[in-house]
Amino acid sequence: MLYDEFNSHKNFSGADVFKNKALEKPEVLKNLNPAFSVREYQKEALGRFYYYCEEYHQKQKPIHLMFNMATGSGKTLIMAANLLYFYQKGYRNFIFFTRLGNIIQKTKANFLDPNSKKYLFADKITLGGQEIKIKEVDNFEGVNNDDINIIFSTTALLHSRFNFARENVLTYEDFDDKKIVLIADEAHNLSAETNNRHTQTEEEDRRNWENTVMRILNANSQKENALLEFTATARLEQEYPEILEKYKDKAIYRYDLKEYRLDGFSKDVRTLQINAPIMERVLSAVIISQYRRKVAEKYKIALKPVVMFKANRVSIPKEGISKEHNPQIVVSSIFKEAFHKLISELGEKHLKQQAVIKDVTLQKAFQFFNEQKITLADLVSEIKSDFAPEKCLTVDEDKDLEQKQILLNSLEDQNNEIRAIFATEKLNEGWDVLNLFDIVRLYDTRSEYKSKKGKERKPGKTTVQEAQLIGRGARYCPFTIGEFTDAYSRKFDNDQENELRILEQLYYHSMHNPDYISELTKVLVKDGIVPERTIKIEIKIKSDFKNSDFWKKGYIFLNSRKENLGKDVFALSDAKAEFDHNAEINIFQLPTREAIEKDLFVAGVGVGVKVKIEIRDYKIVDLGKHIVRTALAKMPAGRFDDLKKIFGNIESISDFISNEKYLGGIKIKVKGTSEQMENLLQVEKLDIAGFVIDKVLEIAGKERKEYYGTKEFKAHLIQKIFENDKVLQLDSESPRAQNMRDFDFTTREWLAQNEIWGTSEEESFLRFIDEAVTKLKKKYQDIALLRNEQFFKIYNFGDGEPFYPDFVLFLTDKKTKQEVMYQIFVEPKGDQFLDAQNTFEQSKESWKQKLLIEIEKNHTVDLKLENKDFRLIGLPFFNEGQVNNALREKFEEVFERQLLS
Structure with missing residues (x-):
């Protein structure tokens, strides 16, 4: 496999060889959202991609690669980086496609909406000194070639637009002279032609989709198109020989759930079986969720845990529902009504019943409530408020779909108050969620079956889907506490009794059914979500x-550790923030206002008056102290308190502006006409001062260490x-x-x-x-x-x-x-x-x-x-x-x- 070959190269050339390749593209990394630090395994993925494109001797054309990366590992950030890389290589037109519409909506927010907390790019994207925009387009005719133009489409719609006569049709011929990059998410759905394990209808649909994608990939006569596939479910195992054969020269990177878990980026998954009526199990989950929230509040961590209640029916079956509870059939809408009734009628007696259940976590919860002086009456009141109907979301109903999608994609936002979600199968794929901590399996069924040879029992389709849902919920919910500054990884593996450990655990609640849990565990272990076994050790002093x-x-x-107050900084040089006014990059260019007129119907160049350009040196302080003060005030870090954190010995803003050791000693070269130099406008002076100060503070901010x-x-x-x-x-x-x-x-x-x-x-x-x-x-x-x-x-x-x-x-x-x-x-x-x-x-x-x-x-x-x-x-x-x-x-x-x- 290609990734094995790259692994061998890494073993020979050093563990960081590909990560270093990623760092060689600073312009790509700089244009990603700084809120999302690029993790080591993401650098590995990007470096492998760059190495393949630029140095790999057996590179195929057109480029067709697959990234097999775990759910929650940040595949979309890799996609964003790849967009920027291809733009640098002259590509402007991209097609993002996937099977499900909800993934399309989520990805649009990631790529297009700067107001979204999950937006993946910097506020201002600058490549090659030019600001660029990312635009959604319906086709590539008449697009702006300075922009990144993206068609977003479901796979089925993309196939339809290319193959059926209709308005706004796309044709393969239109793409003959265009360089296109196709990005496929949940790309395992494309393996139809090499996977015959679907029903006949599914197989026909997916074969048609795959054929369309491959025709687009090969539409460019110069073979300059590219297809990048991303999936957590690649099926690169011996039991799928056709898949292995197809991707042997395409699967460039594997980072599966097992590695993701071992690296500490997932929650610790636990199952909780309680042999009790369904609504008592539901209440147990609610109490544990509220315990988790109160622990977070104690440590001033902003966290709103979400519970998912999973039914197995959207609507009532034709044969109807028995008046007696049938554990094998739970209809989501009926359960929702029962849940609201449970919460509205909740009393202290119900909590007292929960307090005697012999479960370690529940007992810890009630012990915590007692220690924090949270009475049962207080707890009843909080639960009624936190799980009120308006704070619950049903995803199976078609009403208000757009608003529901917004709520689902922003569950971590502080202004999103949703605490409970009612669902069946809609969220099994394409749902990005970090603060899901409890999944309650409302029904009690098994789907295990015997293999064709009849010897080995295999987990059924339902169990596999449930395991995939657990994999989605297992994404770590980031937080920092004290000196644990890495928000995105587990902190208490070696401190199991720590109170905060509950914030690193996902609970899967079910009826007491050992056979089912055994079946589920097989799938979770196979998928790498949980270890085959854990070893508990008590370390003592002899x-x-x-x-x-x-x-x-x-x-x-x-x-x-102490806060760095900049007391050892007495000049810009101490902060490594000197401004080299001789450097070409630090020359400020004034707009010359040179004009050229040209007759569009006459060949030749336009007519204009050439202006003479010169360069002069200015001291920043000579532009006017009030000018420098105004420019400084416009900077995010220009307040005295912020400056003092970096330059700990300045006495005032005036000292920072006038002192030769700080801004007072800076010169800058300005390029423009002699007339401009003689009569600099106030706005031009302000722009010059801002240009210098922005560079100085950016460098000083990067170099400053918050602690020592x-x-x-x-x-x-x-x-x-x-x-x-x-x-x-x-x-x-x-x-x-x-x-x-x-x-x-x-x-x-x-x-x-x-x-x-x-x-x-x-x-x-x-x-x-x-x-x-x-x-x-x-x-x-x-x-x-x-x-x-x-x-x-x-x-x-x-x-x-x-x-x-x-x-x-x-x-x-x-x-x-x-x-x-x-x-x-x-x-x-x-x-x-x-x-x-x-x-x-x-x-x-x-x-x-x-x-x-x-x-x-x-x-x-x-x-x-x-x-x-x-x-x-x-x-x-x-x-x-x-x-x-x-x-x-x-x-x-x-x-x-x-x-x-």
Whole structure:
């Protein structure tokens, strides 16, 4: 497969080879919405695409590629970047198509509506120095060739417009001389000609669609069109040999749900089975949802969790509905009425019934309500308000479809108050939602069937669809808290008892039906949504170590993070914001107002008067202090309070304007006519000043670090930092899920914890220490190694970025008169983090190694004790050296020199 070939290239050329390719297109990245930071795997996808287009020797024409990326992984952002890239290559005309109309509406908002929170582009798109617009068009005749022109269409409508005589028809011949880029979302629907597993009607429809798309792709006589397919459901498995054959030279990147989950970008999916009547199960979900909301409120996190109630019938069957509840048939509209009745009649007695259900999460919820002084009466009132009829949405009814689509696509918005959604199958595909935390399966059926050979039972269509819906709901809902600044990834995998863990979990509620849950789990594991199994481990400090003086009286030294108030900035140069007035890019061009007249019916060039252009130098402050002040006031970061955060030593706005070290020392070259230079208009002066200030503040803002790590390390008692046992929940497929069974933790007294689970690199480090212990004992009286399961963090000196070193090694020297305690930070790091030169110098983890190495020379400690000295050391990354043996040799050399010589 193509992606395997690219994987091999990455293994040979370095882990970041494709990500670096993405960074080589800064103009593309700069024109994406800065609110959506481009993740590492997205850079990987873009870099592979650029490499294929520009360097891959076996590139096919026309270009036809497929990106197999997990639901929720941001495929649409990749599409947006690809639009910009193709524009740079001279393409102006694009067709976006997919099977479902609701995806079309969502994507239009993403591409066209700057007011949408999910808009993917920068406020102003500038490519090659020219501002461009993105326009929806119905065809490509008479379009503006400076714009990005996009036809949005369902696949069926696109097929119809090309193949049936009607108004506004499109023809293949029209596309012969045009370069077109086709972008297919949910592209697995295009594989009809290579997939015969549909009904005859489905197969005919999809074969026709696929044929139309391929004819458009090949319509350009120069083979300059391109087709980019995006799907989470590529079916690139051995059981689909036809699909594998079709995409062997097209599938450029695979980033499936399993990788997405292991990278921490999904919620932790849990099932909750309660053997109770349907409306009691429904109320359990509502209570857990309200618990989640109150936890978020406690920590000042803006979060409105949504519950989805999933029925299996839109309308009443012909045979009618039995008066007695039939768990196999639940009609959405009838359930909606029952739900509103449940909420309107809700009382404290109903909550008391819920409080005695033996479920861990429900018990935590009621314990939380009690601790937060939320009475049952308060809870009843809140639920009645939050789940009132106007805050519930039914998607199966055809009434107000456009308004419903807007609400569905903006569920995360603060002004969207929807808390409950009633649905059957409409949301199984194409629904982007982050704050769905509970899915309640209202019916109780199974769809498992036997394979043709009759030996193996297989999950049925309904279960597969339910698993796909869970995959949509499993997208992580972003939030930051304290020093957890990465909003989009899980934070508490290694802290399962943390109160905030509920904000990282999706609950799938069902009737108590072990056979069904087993069937569903098979699909979830196969799709990568949940691990095959999880390993729960409790990390404790050994009893013997707890009895030692080292535990009772020993210290660990840690630095802290402080806000950067710019106190070390005394000039533009300190903020790396100098303005080079000689640089061509920094010359300001005045409009010359040169005019040319031409007769359209006469050949030749027009007639005009040539004007003489000259360049003069101006000091910004000489334009007029009031001019500079006005230009400054127009800047988003031009207020004194904002300037003070960057330039911490300025005394006033006037000081910033006049002082030679700041704006007062800046010159700029201005290009224009001599007449203009002699009589600069006020508006031109304002434009010149704004041009300079905008550049200075943009650079200074980018260079400014919001925080910094202190160089003073303060003493904390070891027993206080490591006092709480840690419960880990490890994915069985995670590199960390390795227990060193042949490594006896009980007999190695230098290991302070009962066990350690880690990567192969960490295991290799432990064996290294085990071999070094004999030498260490000759020099040190105390030796203790502890695995840092997020017990403590240190902060990067430059930007305050938090870092959790994997290990800390404590040593107490026994040979000197003055007792010396060594505290050594160690971070094992695998080959997957190596750069193109097989070192860590240019890798994304390089800042951590730099920090470790800088600690020894840069730290101070706040504790001075008689006859006791403290020394802090950070070692270079420990690496097994399988790819680059010099890394292992370097670590061993530093270890020997620092600790054994």
